[in-house]
Amino acid sequence: MSEMAVGDRGRLRTVRAHGVLAVLSAICVFPIYWLYATSLRRPGDVYSLSPLPWPLSVQSYTDAARQVDVVHLLFNTLAMAGLIAVGQLLTGLLAAYAFAAWNFPLKRLLYIAFVGTWLVPFQVTMLPNYVLLMQMGLLNTIMGVVVPTLCSALGVLLLRQHLESFPRELLEASAMDGRSSWTTLWTVVVPNMRSALSALAVVLFVNAWNEYFWPAMVMQRSNAVLQLGLRSFMGTEGTDWGPLMAVSGLACLPVFALYLVLQRNIVNAFVRSGLK
C-alpha cells in the first residue's frame, strides 16, 4: 500500500466522520431551532415552512404574556430551582465529607442507603409523600416541592468521589493546627473544590429547573412554575402554537444561557454524573 493511498483513506474517514456528526447534530438541533423560529413568526405565518422566520415578530411573546404571568413563573421557577440546588449541594457536601474523612461503623451500609434511592422510583413513594405534605400543609406551595428534594444521592456520590481524591495531608495538617473538622471543611476543603462544586451546582440547578413530576404532583391545581405553566397551553383542542413555542422557548432560555457560558464544565459534569 502506498503512502498516498493511506493518506486518501484517512481523509475519506475524516470526511465521513464530519458527515455523520453533521447529520446527527442537525437532527438534534432542528427541533430547538424550530421552537425559536416558530415563536418569532407573525401569527399568520406560524404554519409557514420557510426556514427563516421573516419578518420577525414578538406577537407570540406578548400573546403568551397576556395568558400567563411569565415573569412570575420565571421568578417562581428560579426560586424553586435555586433553593433545591443549594440545599442538595449543602446536604451532599456534608455527607460526602463524612464519607471521605472518617472511617466509622455502618459506613458501607449508609453508603448503600444513598445508592439504593435510585431503585426507588418517585411513583412508588408518591402517595405517602403526598399525604405527608398534605398533613404539613405544604401542598400547592413552592416549599412543598423543595423540601422533599433537598437531598440528592447524585450530589453525595459525586462529591464523595471528588473528596476522596482530596489530599489527606491537607486535612491532617489542618487538624494539627488545632482546627475543628467544621472549620477545616469551610477553610480548607471548600475553597479547593470550587470548580467541582460549581459544576455540580449547575447540574443540580438544571435538573431542578427541568423537574416535572414532583411539581406536577404538589402543585396539582396551579401553574406556579414554568414546566406546569406550559401544560396549560397544551392538551385542549386547537393549540395556539405561537404562544406555546414562546413560553417553551422562555422555559429553556436560562438553561441554554448557562450552557453557553459554562459549556465544557457542564458536559463533563453531566457525563460524570451518569444519571439524569
Next chain:
Amino acid sequence: MFVEVPAPPRPMDKAIKAARPSLPRAIRRAVPPYLYLAPALILLGIWVYRPLAQTAQLSFYSWNLLPTTPMEPVGLDNYRRMMDSPELGDALWRTVEVILGLLPFSIVIPVVVGLLTRRLGGRSRAVYQALVFSPMLVAPVAGAAVWGWLLDPRGGVVNQATGTSVNWLQESGYAQIAIILITGWHVLGFAVLVVAAALSGINGDYADAAALDGASRGQITRWITLPLLSPTLVFLTLMTVLLSAQWTFPLIDSLTQGGPADSTTNVYYLLWDYGFRSYDAGMGAAAGMLLFVGFGLVAAVLVWLSERLAFHDN
C-alpha cells in the same frame, strides 16, 4: 535445661490502657461523621425509605386517599386483583417496548457514531458534542411542546415535509412510536458523549499491537474495542432499563395522557393513574412494590454482569 522464666510485664498493655480515651472523649470522637451525615440521612429517611415502607404496608389495605375514610386491611387482595387485571400486563409489555425501542438510541447509534468519529479531534469535535448534547437540556415539557408542534397532523413540519397525514399522537400504533422517538432524541446526545468518553479512555496500545499482528480494523473493533467498551455498555443498558419509563413520563402526561386507548400507558403512568385518577391507593401501592422488586432484580443482574465484564482492562 529449660528454666521457666516468668514473662516480663509487657509495657504495651499499659500503653494501650493509657491511650484508650475516656468514654465521653470516645463519643466525641465517634460522633462527628454521623452529625455530618445527619441532614442527608434524615431527609432520605423521611422522603424515600419511610414512604417505601408505607407503600409496602399500604399494598395490603384498601384506601381511597381521603383522610376521612379509614384504611381497610384486605390481605393479599390487591395483589390478586393486580394479577387478574389485564391492564398491568399490558402496561408491563409496553414498558418493555419502550425499553427495547430506546436501546438503539442509548447504545447502538452512540457506539456506531463513536467508532466512526473517534479520530476526529479538537475544535470541531467540541462543537459537534455541544450541538448533539443540547436536547438533553431542553425541559421535558418544552420538548413535548415542540414535538407536538412538529408532529401536528395539520401544520406540523413532519407531515408537511413528508406529505403524509398521520395523526402521530392520536393513532394508537403511532403514538407509542412517537413517544419513543422523542425520548430517544432527548437522551441520544448524553449517550453519545458517554460512549465517546469511554472510547477515548481506551488504551490505544492494544489496537496497535493487534494491527502489528495483522488484524483488520473490523477485527480490532470486534475483538478489542467492543469488549473493552462493555462495562460502559452495561451501564447504559442499566440506565435505559431503570430510567426509560421515567423519561417518558412528562411526554406521556403532556402529550397523550396514556392514550389513545391506553396505547402509551406504561407501568409508571399506570401507577400515577391508580393513585391520582382512580384513587385506588392499595392497588397503586401493590403495583409499585412489584415494580420496585422487579427493577431491583434487573439492576442486581446487570451490576453482577458489569462486575464480571470489568476485568478486561486493568
